[in-house]
Amino acid sequence: MASVAEFFSRLSLSDMAVGLFFIGLYGAMTQRNIIKTIMSVGIMDAAAIVFFVMINFEPGHRSPVAGTPADQMADPIPQALMITAIVIGVSVVAMCLAMYMRVVFRYKTADWNTLIRRLGD
């Protein structure tokens, strides 16, 4: 058990983000509930964002705003880009949820497989 704990303690945040990405992918592959798959896809998106933000980060870095000395500044590009990505992610997930509500009202099911069967009728 000690070695497992040691293994996890050595992981960086970036490594965990990659792990999270594949956990999300696993969820999207296995869950039949539509809400759970939307959550899984949202997790994948969030994991990619975390990974991106952690690029070039070192302990002690501060936010890249005016007044921070250049050598203590975190890389500003990932931060600027990820604000955009977060907004996009939120809107796509919101849209998925809105569509999900329509589908549930019409077909009375939250299960992908049942849904496919009911489409044919």
Added chain:
Amino acid sequence: MNGPIIPLHVLVLLPVLTGAAAYVLPRRAYQGVMLTGSIAAAAFALQLFISVRWGSDAVQYVAGWPEVIAIQLTADTYSAPLVLLTALFFSCTFLFSTMAGYMDKTFMFLFLMLESALFAIFLSGDLFNIYVAMELAMITIAILIMYKQEKQAVYDAMLYIMMNFIAMAFFMLGIAYIYRLTGVLDLQVISRRLAELEDPRAAVVPYAMIMTAVAVKSALLPLFSWLPRAHGAPSAPGIISAVLSGVQVKAGVYLLVRLHQVFAPVADTRLFFLILGFLTAAAGFLLAIAQKDIKLILAYHTISQVGLIVMGLNLGTEEAFWGGMYHMINHALFKGLLFLSAGVIIEDYGTRSYAEIRGVFTRMPVIGIATIAGVLGITGAPFFNGSISKYFIQLGAQGSLGELGLYLINFGTILSFVKYSTILFGTPETEPKPSRDPFVAGISLVFGAAILAGGIFGSQAVALIYGPSYSAAGALSGEKILIFAATLALGIAVYRFGVQRIGDFLAAVRGFKFSFNQITVFISLFFVLLLGFSYASV
């Protein structure tokens, strides 16, 4: 020739800003304003194309920042023709449907927004910018295909958006790896820095991630489940299907070409994509033959044609490459025309089943002629544009196993369009209605004429659009015409005596659908396969 007269970012923003401005105007005015905006964009795109083709590439660093830091927009030999195609295509389809009932304010605004997003994809020279433009296009398309909210439209749109969202998550993780590795997002600089890497294997994982996303966008073999749903969606109006099949899929294929060049120092996966292109083409026409819904026949057929284009691009010879590039434009023309005319036919007959539609020729002569032109173009009949690009691809494949594959694909194309053409003949059940819309007829004939002109002046068209000139005389040789006639006869015979007798089997194929979970498994499998292949190729 001095560069483009308007900056590239203005061209990108023009359609969406006109749309937004026109949104506040009353009904009479806004359609005119939006149409003007679209046509103006087409005019600027034409000027841009001319300045790139006979001048030099237009490269622009947004907001005056230096290279590497700035977001870069580039119009070059690959992107300028596609921008022009997109602009003309949107203007024409807009004109085509000015009198249609679904053309309300929001719809037109979204339509122009899609135009802007596609411009942005074609012109961006920056990975993250491409990501944002692709997400924008994805959201817009999802709303457009469920616009009328009929039948299973919402399900189609939901499957489309979730599948593509997974692809885009892969894409973003890939971008992140690339940024960590090279410290830039600019495509050209990335390419330079990748070549300097000590161990190119480090870039294989992000390469596989980005390519998986692009393969989903361009609907390659196991990942095409979204395409028939989006393009053939019962509720999507004809012009949306036309635009999606004509131009939007090409954005995926274009990125495939672009990113292959960027990642050339990392991995050589041409063989992988060649085989995949063939399988995609074969699966596409097999599924197309099984369909009953005329729009689904066309939608599955788009998959088949994308497979053919990807084959051409990856055969490794120059003729085949430019043949593939030319086929991208040709496919936009004939598939656009076929989808537009299919939209009119469906509206007029009130059904989508090929068995119930009869006698289009007698009932709607212009649409009938347009359909014939489209069918002749897509099957590669002599004198039509499909024959030229297919001839070039075949020329590039000469002597290899690929050539056999091309014959097979062509046979499949003809077979599925023999089925599609049955709607043209016979006697219609009801009296013909008087034709009412001059734009429908006019635009159909313009597309038809372009298909014919692209065939008669085939070799000149390639030289005009892209530059390299090859002789297309072989496409009109007696041998080629004989082969076409023989394949056509074989296609009709096989349809009559083979396809019509295996109805049960076709029904089973038609009824088979993949669930979302299975689609995700396919995406993961594709990623793993591509990763393995790229590692082996380094």
